[in-house]
Amino acid sequence: MSVTEREPLVELENVKKYFPVRAGLLQRELGRVHAVDDITLTIYRGETLGLVGESGCGKSTLGRTIVRLLEPTDGTIRFDGDEITKLGRRRLRPLRREMQIVFQDPYASLNPRKRIGAIVGDPLRIHGIGTRRDRQSRVQELLRTVGLAPEHYNRFPHEFSGGQRQRIGVARALALHPKLIVADEPVSALDVSIQAQIVNMFESLQDEFGLTYVFIAHDLNVVRHVSDRVAVMYLGSLVEISPADDLYARPLHPYTMSLLEAVPIPDPDVEAKRKTVVIPGELPSPVNPPSGCRFHTRCPYRQPTRCHDESPPLRPFGEGGHMAACHWVEQIQAGEIEPHTPEASEEV
Amino acid sequence: MSANEPLLEVDGLKVQFATEDGVVKAVDGVSFTLEKGKVLGIVGESGSGKSVTSMTLLGLTRGPNARFEGSVRYHGMDLVKASESQLQKVRGAGIAMIFQDPMTSLNPVQKVGDQIIEMIRAHEPLDKKAARQRTIDLLGEVGIANPAGRVDSYPHEFSGGMRQRVMIAMALACSPDVLIADEPTTALDVTIQAQILELIAKLKDEFGTAVILITHDLGVVARLSDDIAVMYAGRIVEQGPKGSIFYDPQHPYTWGLLGSIPRIDQPKPPHLHAIPGLPPSLIRPPQGCKFRPRCPHAFDKCMEEPDLLARVEQADHLDRCWLDPEDKRNRRTATIRPNESEEAA
Numbered sequence: 001m002s003v004t005e006r007e008p009l010v011e012l013e014n015v016k017k018y019f020p021v022r023a024g025l026l027q028r029e030l031g032r033v034h035a036v037d038d039i040t041l042t043i044y045r046g047e048t049l050g051l052v053g054e055s056g057c058g059k060s061t062l063g064r065t066i067v068r069l070l071e072p073t074d075g076t077i078r079f080d081g082d083e084i085t086k087l088g089r090r091r092l093r094p095l096r097r098e099m100q101i102v103f104q105d106p107y108a109s110l111n112p113r114k115r116i117g118a119i120v121g122d123p124l125r126i127h128g129i130g131t132r133r134d135r136q137s138r139v140q141e142l143l144r145t146v147g148l149a150p151e152h153y154n155r156f157p158h159e160f161s162g163g164q165r166q167r168i169g170v171a172r173a174l175a176l177h178p179k180l181i182v183a184d185e186p187v188s189a190l191d192v193s194i195q196a197q198i199v200n201m202f203e204s205l206q207d208e209f210g211l212t213y214v215f216i217a218h219d220l221n222v223v224r225h226v227s228d229r230v231a232v233m234y235l236g237s238l239v240e241i242s243p244a245d246d247l248y249a250r251p252l253h254p255y256t257m258s259l260l261e262a263v264p265i266p267d268p269d270v271e272a273k274r275k276t277v278v279i280p281g282e283l284p285s286p287v288n289p290p291s292g293c294r295f296h297t298r299c300p301y302r303q304p305t306r307c308h309d310e311s312p313p314l315r316p317f318g319e320g321g322h323m324a325a326c327h328w329v330e331q332i333q334a335g336e337i338e339p340h341t342p343e344a345s346e347e348v
Numbered sequence: 349m350s351a352n353e354p355l356l357e358v359d360g361l362k363v364q365f366a367t368e369d370g371v372v373k374a375v376d377g378v379s380f381t382l383e384k385g386k387v388l389g390i391v392g393e394s395g396s397g398k399s400v401t402s403m404t405l406l407g408l409t410r411g412p413n414a415r416f417e418g419s420v421r422y423h424g425m426d427l428v429k430a431s432e433s434q435l436q437k438v439r440g441a442g443i444a445m446i447f448q449d450p451m452t453s454l455n456p457v458q459k460v461g462d463q464i465i466e467m468i469r470a471h472e473p474l475d476k477k478a479a480r481q482r483t484i485d486l487l488g489e490v491g492i493a494n495p496a497g498r499v500d501s502y503p504h505e506f507s508g509g510m511r512q513r514v515m516i517a518m519a520l521a522c523s524p525d526v527l528i529a530d531e532p533t534t535a536l537d538v539t540i541q542a543q544i545l546e547l548i549a550k551l552k553d554e555f556g557t558a559v560i561l562i563t564h565d566l567g568v569v570a571r572l573s574d575d576i577a578v579m580y581a582g583r584i585v586e587q588g589p590k591g592s593i594f595y596d597p598q599h600p601y602t603w604g605l606l607g608s609i610p611r612i613d614q615p616k617p618p619h620l621h622a623i624p625g626l627p628p629s630l631i632r633p634p635q636g637c638k639f640r641p642r643c644p645h646a647f648d649k650c651m652e653e654p655d656l657l658a659r660v661e662q663a664d665h666l667d668r669c670w671l672d673p674e675d676k677r678n679r680r681t682a683t684i685r686p687n688e689s690e691e692a693a
Contacts, residue, residue, distance in 0.1 A: 054539065054540075191627075192564055192605060192608050193393060193604055193608050193623035194626075196607075196609075196623070197624075199620055200620055221609060221612055225610035259539065261542075262538040263612055264545070264565065264567030264570060265567055266565075266611065267570055267594060267611070268570045268590050268594050269591075270570075270613060271567075271570045271571045278543055278546055279539050280543075283507075
């Protein structure tokens with residue numbers, strides 16, 4: 001799809017989601033977890049946007065806020081042109097048909113006491129679609145679509161393997177013909193050979209139904225494979241967003257670089273030749289995120305004062321929609337700033 | 349350093365569990381040797397028997413419903429037949445193990461330092477003070493900042509990566525010569541995974557610790573191991589030096605694994621190669637080659653199970669597949685590198 005004809009489906013503007021930290025007898029608020037902190041992002045119709053970052057970076061919270069399972073603390077969300085930021089339960093209900101979510105854990109996300117037919121058919125029943133018989137045939141068709149057999153209608157979740165359960169979760173998400181599916185780590189719990197089956201299924205369903213995906217994952221290999229664009233999050237903020245190929249070929253933010261360097265590549269010769277700068281330390285607390293650039297405490301390219309004092313905005317680089325939030329992109333690309341050794345930046 | 353003397357010799361190991369549904373053949377005739385300072389990567393999916401194999405080395409799978417065959421030679425002992433008190437001495441002091449989930453492997457209501465001190469004192473006649481000092485040194489060794497301050501912390505005060513470091517410190521406490529790492533980085537983020545892998549590599553180089561690295565991630569074994577064993581349905585289907593396994597893989601299951609992972613350093617293939625179907629039942633495994641029902645290359649002869657033999661020039665590269673090695677070269681390119689085969693076509 002060319003850049004000019006892209007049509008937005010979801011528009012996020014300065015979206016924030018904070019969770020209060022409470023303690024004590026009176027449950028006083030001691031602080032707030034800045035899970036999603038000021039994110040502006042557009043998701044285009046028909047694309048797959050990959051959302052990556054380490055645990056605790058806020059990617060799942062962002063995914064849930066997009067489909068309004070969570071209400072944002074601040075900012076606006078538009079879906080298909082309409083503002084949905086503050087809609088209540090009742091007004092959200094018709095929208096639930098349009099956006100669905102698939103969860104990571106195929107064991108925990110299916111009710112063990114319900115039959116597959118009921119699980120997949122529930123969205124239809126809740127929205128009052130069709131007669132009982134219509135719904136049954138629709139569910140059987142859905143099961144076929146995701147690569148299961150119509151006979152599975154009367155079985156229970158425990159009779160299925162992890163990969164098959166994930167297919168059931170996808171069938172349920174597809175039941176109402178949604179426009180958007182947020183898939184939160186949909187293949188992380190699966191074995192590699194099964195992962196490939198599910199990834200291929202997501203891709204062919206997208207072609208068939210013109211779906212838009214937000215694909216949340218920590219596995220950078222899988223994300224690159226499925227995504228048209230990739231957004232990288234760190235401590236609640238977007239640090240880089242770009243067409244997928246460009247991001248992997250030319251990462252601009254030091255955090256993206258270190259993530260990509262850390263991914264082991266299944267090729268011993270490539271591994272032996274790679275220089276991997278292991279970034280020290282761990283994700284700082286999202287309750288008291290570092291000042292300035294949030295990555296400065298671990299960044300191998302950190303420069304005195306500015307990184308500490310000034311929060312870098314997302315800036316565009318080139319025409320292709322590649323954006324990064326770092327003060328020193330040009331200097332790093334030009335090789336004017338050398339990375340510190342991990343030891344030198346150990347103090348956090 | 350002559351590395352010829354194997355530290356650990358596993359020969360024809362079988363582990364079966366009686367269950368209500370029948371006998372599960374979890375490990376079905378596994379043999380390998382491990383030398384000092386080497387890393388053996390055991391690769392396979394859930395249910396392939398890789399974890400049961402390694403837990404059996406330490407007698408952790410013993411139970412009224414378990415049956416064992418074969419032997420595990422270690423310093424003149426057979427660990428399969430060893431008494432519980434012999435095993436007690438081996439565990440931790442000779443062979444140590446770290447698990448995937450560092451949260452559930454630490455006692456949540458005991459300070460981490462005390463857990464390590466207890467472990468040291470179980471094996472060595474050290475007084476509390478000396479053991480505590482040793483613990484602090486170990487925590488520093490594995491990269492925990494301010495170890496003297498953290499020694500009295502509880503597990504919940506540590507992050508996942510830090511807990512895995514604590515587990516490694518505990519595993520190292522009595523200088524074992526074999527370390528079994530069962531999916532040590534699966535629960536961790538990539539940047540933390542890189543830190544832990546670097547730490548394991550350092551142990552091997554500095555202390556000559558032999559490592560059995562169990563993982564489903566071929567990238568991890570590409571980075572860290574010397575030899576690789578690929579397991580499927582309780583058996584090793586292919587085994588050999590790392591380079592040979594990656595660049596001249598002989599078993600279609602290995603091709604499937606290599607082809608099913610997208611690679612960030614390669615052009616994106618149109619589709620991932622998915623291995624069709626599901627892993628077989630270990631109670632009623634398929635006749636002949638266990639991979640046959642999922643193998644696109646299966647033919648009549650596959651109804652009979654091939655032995656694990658050297659079938660290529662590389663003498664220590666073994667596989668269980670009847671296909672002709674020449675024929676395999678053409679067939680596997682389509683699976684592993686679809687981009688290249690398309691260009692060629």
